[in-house]
Amino acid sequence: MPNPPRARSGNRRDENARLAVLHAADDLLVEHGFGGLTIEAIAREAGVAKQTIYRWWPSKVEILLDTLIEDTAKRLPVPEKGLREYLHAFAGFVTGDPAGKVLLTLLAQAQHDPATAASFEERYLGPRRAEERDLITRAIDAGEISPRLGADALLDALFGPIVYSALTGSSPSRALVDALAEELL
Structure with missing residues (x-):
């Protein structure tokens, strides 16, 4: 109603x-x-x-971006440390949280709408990836991880399979997330 x-x-x-x-x-x-x-x-x-x-x-995309930015700040903040735990939280977010559906929707829409892609990159993805890069840098500096890839490639390799699983309707398993962390970190 x-x-x-x-x-x-x-x-x-x-x-x-x-x-x-x-x-x-x-x-x-x-x-x-x-x-x-x-x-x-x-x-x-x-x-x-x-x-x-x-x-x-100006558009429903911008409304969804505001929703996504606000919801991820509350429900999936990038922590100071704990990259593996953050990966598991992210997997749960994209498969079980309504805001995760917003993220997946905007990712999908950005694939064929350049305006959505630009706004998504500027307002959400760019700032979020900067925070995630900082998390990786802190983990490297603390000697917690020794990644095989540079920070951006590592982010793509870690989050890509999780997002792909969610986009195709399957839930990324705990074993998948653990294997990604083990092999790449």
């Missing part, structure tokens, strides 16, 4: 409306997929006017 319309808040973002839009987008994506996700449906579900959404976000 959609929420009742909210009072107009002018140009300033109403935090409750912003959160309602992010949650509505997340829920509708899980329920209907990217193709079925529309600004109209998000507005209806969030109880806000379409104009409110268009004033704050």
